[in-house]
Amino acid sequence: MTSPGPSPVRILLCDDHAVVRAGLLALLGSAPDIEVVGEAGSGEEAVAMAAKLAPDVVLMDLQLGPGIDGVEATRRIAASNADAAHDVHVLVLTTYDTDADITRAIEAGATGYLLKAERPEELFTAIHSAAQGRTALSAPVATRVMDRMRGAGRPSLTERETDILGQLARGLGNREIARALFISEATVKTHLGRIYAKLGVDTRAGAVAVAKETRLLP
Structure with missing residues (x-):
């Protein structure tokens, strides 16, 4: 069948x-x-x-x-x-x-x-x-x-923030990211807050969009 x-x-x-x-x-x-x-x-x-x-x-x-x-x-x-x-x-x-x-x-x-x-x-x-x-x-x-991000400069992320951003780009939620990186959900949320602040966004989709356009992600 x-x-x-x-x-x-x-x-x-x-x-x-x-x-x-x-x-x-x-x-x-x-x-x-x-x-x-x-x-x-x-x-x-x-x-x-x-x-x-x-x-x-x-x-x-x-x-x-x-x-x-x-x-x-x-x-x-x-x-x-x-x-x-x-x-x-x-x-x-x-x-x-x-x-x-x-x-x-x-x-x-x-x-x-x-x-x-x-x-x-x-x-x-x-x-x-x-x-x-x-x-x-x-x-x-x-x-x-x-073009907008070029004018603002390329943000600098830590290695852990880059790891989390990469998992975010795969569509994973906070719990899944925590499991994948062997950290707590609270730690994931803390890092996401820092990532949003550095990229000048307020959402997951915004972070991924900016990261891709500024080549923070492969």
Whole structure:
């Protein structure tokens, strides 16, 4: 008997334009390893549906009309992961690529930042990366992050901080990192605080993004 393949990545769409959601629904429907489990037209609706449906990835637009924007929705979804058994990753999908937008989204907890001009194949790849907790950035976004970090200088991390950052990039949680490095979770949290401060970020995804763009990680 043939064993079943891996489960498809479960997606929640959040965009205030019904036509855009319909287009994304049709596009993602062509990928056999991706399943759209819900659609949200506002930030508040996305937060509520993410809590109810526990998708693997939320495709989040930044500008959502009345109510909270995509950054605040991302922040609330990321914060809820602390008390959830299943992490919901947010992949921003937008037309906005300013430094301010990118920084706000990453600091809010977005796992990735993709532009709507990307090819479908790039979107599919980014979705799978985000589902595994890996950072996914459009090339123009990655360039902006890199240019910003070049201007700020290359941060210096200790050997232990680099080890922890490497485990972070693999998508491991604090408990898993502690086990892998034979240290306590409290020690992991202390080092993460120092890493965030040195890299000028507030989130795990932000730390990994900056570290990759500044070549702190191989």
